Amino acid sequence: MNHSRRTLLRSATTGFSCLALQALLGEPRALASPEGLVAKAPPLAARAKRAIFLCMSGGPAQLDTFDYKPQTGSKPHPGSVFRFDRHGESGVQISELLPETAKHADRLCVINGMHADTEIHAQSFLQLHTGDRLRERPSLGSWVVYGLGTENQNLPGFISLNTSKSSIYSSSFLPSIYSGTPIGVNGEDMTAATIADVRDDRLSIGAKRRQLDFVQRLNNGHLLNDGHLARRNDERLDGAIRTMELGFRMQLEAPGLLDLGGETQETLERYRVGQKKEPIGTCQWSDFGRQCLLARRFVEAGVRFVEVNHGSWDQHKNHRRDLKANCDATDAPVGALLHDLHERGLLEETLLIWGGEFGRPGLTPEDGKDESGHAASAFTFWLAGGGVKGGHVHGKTDATGAVAVEGKVHFRDLHATILHLMGLPANELTYRYAGRDHRITGPEGGNVVTEIFA
């Protein structure tokens, strides 16, 4: 794609860059799209146009949330220690810790047979995001935007809220326009997190426009360089001119999206926006409500892939107390997000993905212990909207929930499935780097779990 534009520039005999000329004439539509971000038609029929990944870091305890394991037989064994009930018409089992999510049981597609390669947090977290547990590789959101572009040229295609290290949202060897734009980093106060330098209240937009016009005239003179060719062939200069325009336009659109002032009090309360509590054990309050509400606003505005984060679900010592705190912190915002997307008719084309880097082994009820560890051989994800079956449970674990026994889904299968739902053949979505074609599903490739498609 860059090729054709370069050829165009090189063959321009008038000695004038068309794109730069457009910059001067102020034709914003043509300008504001760094190429590669333009929305592309997916090669497969897409069931979902956009995705929100509700990333639950630390290893959520699946046996006390979605994978119900009652006691069987006469001998006590590990299983669920919180109460479960059937919900909705489908009767999906959901724990008492998630009453708001449970109201949407008929929209959830619960995958109970997830499994991963390692119980090391950092490695598994990286693998969940990139398919690789050791090396920096493009993140899922970057692959999606690489494959599909994005709908709103005034905003990045991939936004990651309350994110952690850059390897989690990096485009790695994919061009950096596919990189995630971070808003807030773990531990930062998410109530105030924003896109750096996105607004400037000192000067009016008119004054800034006049300034940018002056700059773009200088830039164009620099590009033309008395008729010499080399600079006009340098796409970076042209790209710099165009991204100045996109940045300028982001000032107009992004602050409004980040400002929740226009939302009703009722909405803010449903999402629990701004609800702040002291950390309880491993549970860090991260204004998850604001994250979820922003996620809704971003996908409404045409952002392709949004990730929100909450942690840590890594309850080693005070399992019951900390798990409850994590559920309390996330349940209502997730419920509100499901509700709003459904109400607004967006859920059909928006894929929600909930889960973490692995799960936890079950506790044995009433044996006095309140501790748990890591479990990568069985855990739970759920999907909703975006062309998946609602009120459906896929896969099964054994009687104690320790091992996935049916409908096993590895991260690479999950990645393949998500991409497929978005119209991208995961095993064929490749990028040539360091001498070979890379894909998120790695050398093994991923299996698309078609059984969960609606």
Added chain:
Amino acid sequence: MVSRIRSVILLVSFALAGSLDATARADDDAAFFESKIRPLLVRRCYECHSSESKELGGKLRLDHRRGILDGGESGPAIVAGDSEGSLLVQALRYDGVKMPPDAPLPEGEIANVVHWIKSGAFDPRTDTPPPVGSQNDAQPLWSLQPIVDVPSPEVKDPAWPADPIDRFVLARLEAAELKPAADADARTLIRRLYDDLVGLPPSFDEVERFAAEFPRDETALARLVDPLLASPRFGERWGRRWLDVARYGESNGNDGLGRNPTFPHAWRYRDYIIDAVARDVPYDRFVTEQIAGDLLPFETPEERDRQIVATGFLAVGSKPAKAMNDEFDMDVVADQIDVVSRGILGISVACARCHDHKFDPVPTRDYYALAGIFASTETLWGLSGHEGLSAPSTDLHVLTTAPKVPPPAGFVETAILLESNTGLPKTIPPPNWEPGTPLAMGLRDRASPADCKLCIDGMSTKPGGAVPRGFLSAPRLPKSESFSVPGNQSGRLQLARWMTSEDHPLTARVAANRVWMHLFGEGIVRTPDDFGVYGDSPSHPELLDHLATRLMREGWSIKRLVRTIVLSRTYRLSGEADPRLLEADAENRLFGRRTLRRLDAESLRDAMLAVSGCLDLRADGGSVIRHRDILVNLAEDLHQTTDRRSVYLCYLRSSPPPELAAFDLPSFVTTTSRRDVSTIPGQALYLLNNPFVQKQASRMAELTLACETSDQSRVRYAFLRALGREPAKSEGEEALRLVAESLAASLSEGEAWALLCQGLLISNEFRYVD
């Protein structure tokens, strides 16, 4: 440039849908071979059936394609497509011949071999056997061949070259029937030299002086270059480049669990690097000090301290959390192996932690030979923010000659850890050192060094046999006593000697290529940290060897190599060239012209400070976190505004200096010598709205208003200051109009002129260097 290269190699696979089936199958076969068959052959069979075997079993070689097809004494080992008729399968099933002799393979592995043979026995290896005694599967990799000092070639235009370097470049251009671009003019050249050598723009007076002298007298060039090379600013500019290679950071970075302990003493390593580069410590010595400085003899306590601080190189790495991570110690070693192998040798060893490297000649044994060296070394990173779950605390080196700098009076740490169960402040153990004691991160040998056990699949729970401490088996250097590791030492000193041996084909080539890259924007090898099979091949192999030879011959002096290159004709070329050259060599792989370069994050900030008149060149600031052993994620914003050079900002991992973050800073988690050059909207937002940029614009406006009285002369002054040139007539008019319209829109005089000055500072002409 990055995007351009990427766009060239971009493979939009959808377009190839028609041929996907066949390709996909070939890919699957290759993947199956690489993931299942090659590792099996290497692990189970090569000991007796490869070039490495002491005695070849049954005259059968399984380490190349023909060997396996032709077989040994008993005939062909496999018949492609016919697993039941294949001798190999019979032997694995202990049906007649029993292989491997000790114990049969697990059923799953045998099944893989059966599947492989049934589906055609795809084998990407060569037909020709690797020479006996050679590394498994070694392709003749160019970078492992000895460096050859080739005489510079004949050229048709002998008047053009100013240095042998130019003959190598011109010969290639002439062979392609191309002519190099014209020389750049003096104004372009001085700006280029200032940015390349010291990372600052020249003042307008300096530009004028050079523009007057150089056309009359070419020796003016050397008179310009030498003081720049001698300037402390050179150490800052080129030191920063090494700090990228050293993945230098002042905190651990997110440990995977959101915790990010500070490294309050890391800045001493930064200052060591800046000083060593400014003093032009020979590169072999420079490398040796950083790997084994604590083991080197010293004459003065200052020298001892300096060498100890140098070993911070291997202690400032980013570590994953210790909590629940049995592999923690080996993760630390993995980072050290990676920074040494890619950072200095330009070859990746990391994959060999889990399996023999599939393409580069690096078997798992090599990895664990190196691992033994670092596992026999104690890494001193300090207290890890008093959070043992992130990393256990370690000792630190106490410096004897650095001044004691206690925290300022009344200093109270505010970022205090809370007990996760009670929510109460954790009790922090009393420090081992008096407050203000000069401390350094670094290395020291363990009391009892030991070889490392090979870990199958990279898991320490699956140990194999111990591998003697040593180096990579390729390249093979002439045997030397000084390379063998004594039982009572870690082997770091021997590793450094091996790497900096003049016979080593990689070290000097990698260093010379990087110098070239920093001066031309691209290296002769465009993957400066990967000289392996996956890396780029050199565009000018003889030139690279010529540079490497000169580097070593001139005492491993980086400055001399820089000087040689910037005085060459090739360095002086203009970016402008005739369409034929642009068309024929769009990527400029022949270096026939100059490629435009964007100021990097540090140069952009420093240039803005220089132009605003406020750059503070003092270098003795230590670090803003020097008294703070805390978790960055629990602290308020730790960055403080300063007018000092960017290299002295606080490079916290996962929390980079906000004044630099928009412009492609690396993550500082892994080694890199070549930064991305992305063009993304976050940069535009920074230029338009960041308070730092606006502040420099206001300062520049104040200067402009104070120094000149008429509007015309003020516009002229602003252009001279920012761009080093007079405004064109139309530009002057545009500038005046911007100021007038801003005043009409009720901006103050200062605001209106600041708006103009900012416009100049964020223009492409300011941000890109020809």
